Amino acid sequence: MKKEHLPTKICPVCNRPFTWRKKWEKNWDNVKYCSNKCGGLGRKKSNTSQ
Structure with a gap:
């Protein structure tokens, strides 16, 4: 598959688009963040709003 496809x-944290990666092949539906940094910020933000 070509990269453009x-x-x-x-x-949701940085509002930037990110593309599918081979390491996310089995859980692409559960991937929410583009990186570990955004994942940490997203979890931190959601915990403080409760």
Whole structure:
């Protein structure tokens, strides 16, 4: 599959698009963040709002 045909998502923390990666092959539906940094910020933000 060519790179331009890979699925993409928008990161809810930085609002940037990110594309599918081989390491996310089995859980692409559960991937929410583009990186570990955004994942940490997203979890931190959701915990403080409760």
